[in-house]
Amino acid sequence: MEKYKKLLTLSALVLSSTQGILVSASELTVTNVDSSVSITSNVQEEVEASSSSEGSSENSSTADSSLEDSISESDHQSNPPSDKETEETGTAPGSTTEKPEKNNSEKEVAKESVAQEYFSRKNLPRVGVSLKQLPVKNSGSPFRDISQSMFKNNINWIYGRGITTGYTPSTYNPNAKVTRGEMAVFLHRLAGAPAYKAPFNVYTDVSQYKNQILWLTATTVSNGTAPHYNPNGKVTRGQMAAFLHRMAKASGKAPASAKYNPKFWDVQNHMFKNDIGWLSSKGITTGYTATSFKPDADITRGEMAAFLYRFYSVVVNNQKLPAAPQPHANQPIYYSQLDARWKNNRLNGSNVGVSGCVPTSLAMILRGSYGQNVDPGIVAKKADTISHESFGLSGKDLINTAKAYGRSVEVVSNINRAETLLRAGYPLIFYINVGIGHAVVVSDYDNTNGRVNINDPYGKLFYPSGKTTLRELWGRPSQDAMDWNAGRPVFAIK
Known part of the structure; x- marks a missing residue:
């Protein structure tokens, strides 16, 4: 049995000479057909081609240092044209929205068979990223839930360019948190929705958004934690910075290795410090406030629209965005002077x-x-x-x-x-x-x-x-x- 475990662990390590990326299984369970014994490998993923100097994958995060729930991202201050856009589930353009599908066990591939396929395959062949100007695909504003959103103009812009078709055909859900699956869809469309059919699946938990997620993996913009991608997991603001920075590097729009020093007090020791620093250096972010970024807060769909617009304007159109106004202060958090934690101080x-x-x-x-x-x-x-x-x-x-x-x-x-x-x-x-x-x-x-x-x-x-x-x-x-x-x-x- 011990010999079998060693062979399984060794077989989980796959070295790609093309990409220089070492990927291994994380908490993968495989069933031994002969003995019906479950064997678990705890081999962790290592990714050499990380976007930040800390070498972290985008699905890692530190404890949130901020307690506030309200969002007052100063990045939304830009005023893009009120153009429109689209969404799809496959890589071919379609009308499917980003709303997650309900789990359907009959549509899912058995985890054991996918895991065995994962062990028998090498990494996905690497594909390039091309960022070009996107034509206007849609006009009008179909979303009835954005009239009061501070990100209304940005949402209409990504709709016009086909980067979103909404959470449903008539709603965008601007305050909902962006999932990792939705992020793959957004970035695939930002790159012009290139045709792509993955030769095999490296993840056991991917069904909806499969081709977009595998495309993102093949570009090395995302590496997940194979064999899991966690498509329903929420994306933090720090992870968003890593996705966008890697996207720019993969397309040749940002240096492959450069150091950035963001001004925000709450990212100085953060794993995504370099990615956030790049966003700040390009004017894509001006921070959650003038001095903070809130890297561990989940990013909303409204905020994501603002970041996509600003990223496209700077990286694709080579625009210098107008200097953001001094960010408004967010609303105060309430404290009582009678609180037992400090009343006797x-x-x-x-x-x-x-x-x-x-x-x-x-x-x-x-x-x-x-x-x-x-x-x-x-x-x-x-x-x-x-x-x-x-x-x-x-x-x-x-x-x-x-x-x-x-x-x-x-x-x-x-x-x-x-x-x-x-x-x-x-x-x-x-x-x-x-x-x-x-x-x-x-x-x-x-x-x-x-x-x-x-x-x-x-x-x-x-x-x-x-x-x-x-x-x-x-x-x-x-x-x-x-x-x-x-x-x-x-x-x-x-």
């Missing part, structure tokens, strides 16, 4: 639970709006080394603490400027009068009635509905002199 002569409304408010914006890995306890500890007040934090203390985290601060001196900043998406910190000075975060200006959301570190004691008007807030500033030592105590963190 020291802050000057008191603690966060008693006088920590300012560091708690600042943490809401640093974490939620700019993706910085902080919480009220961390910010309070930093502020405690900066402030010289005996109780709470002054206006100057807020400014200096924000600057210690690399942010700039605008002191907002009139209500019209406050409205402009809120309309642009920037949350503001107001020091208001509730008997004493108290800091709250204000966001989400409503153009119809001038109402705003109140993110109060102390809960809903002062604003039970969590809302009020900008004018009401402006009319109740803090009366504490220390809060005014930098000017009117209304601050935009940038």
Whole structure:
């Protein structure tokens, strides 16, 4: 039996002299017909031809360092023409949408027979990638679910070029997460949907999108973890960067080996750092915020449309995209100063639970709006080394603490400027009068009635509905002199 295992393990290793890629089986189970004994090989895949200097395949990821669910990708700011596009399941153009098929065991090839075929075959013959201008195939806008999407123009553009035909004929599903199978379809069509028929299947879990996935594998843009591709697995933003960077390299549109250093704080030790750096260097991404990329967040179909448009514009059309505007801050994440995790943390002569409304408010914006890995306890500890007040934090203390985290601060001196900043998406910190000075975060200006959301570190004691008007807030500033030592105590963190 041990001899059989050794032979099986050796037979799982296939060396392709053409591609220089070593691929092996991962958790592959094969049945011994004679003895009916299941044998499992735990040989891991090694891929020498990785797109990044870290040498990682695109289906690996690290723990997500960000807790936010909302997406505010500044890359969507481009305004492509409102052209249209298409989708298919095979490599020939068709009308099938990207919506996954339900599993059908009768249509699937038995895993054991495919595994045996995998062992008996070499790697797929390598095919090249050609990226050329795509003709306009469709016009109009058939998707009824994108009218409110920030990616509407990008979605219409990929529809016009035949890169998508939608999740269904009348919907695009912009907030759904992109799967690995859908990614293969998008990239195959981005390359002009070249005719391709794989000579054999190297994966045991691929049925829908089979030819597109095998084409992507033959190009070396994807290598999966043979014999599994995981077509229903979600694609992260970091993996998306790897797919696009490899696509550019496979087509000769990017150097085969070059080092890039992205500016984003959350990718400096990430396995896809080099791929993200390439996207940033070309202007294809401007980040999730100005200083973060969120590499481990799943990418949505709406975001993917924006990336495909920008990739095509830069790599295929050789366009220099207009400089993206300063990304809007995302909406703040809520923190309570009374949270047991930090309420007893020291802050000057008191603690966060008693006088920590300012560091708690600042943490809401640093974490939620700019993706910085902080919480009220961390910010309070930093502020405690900066402030010289005996109780709470002054206006100057807020400014200096924000600057210690690399942010700039605008002191907002009139209500019209406050409205402009809120309309642009920037949350503001107001020091208001509730008997004493108290800091709250204000966001989400409503153009119809001038109402705003109140993110109060102390809960809903002062604003039970969590809302009020900008004018009401402006009319109740803090009366504490220390809060005014930098000017009117209304601050935009940038």
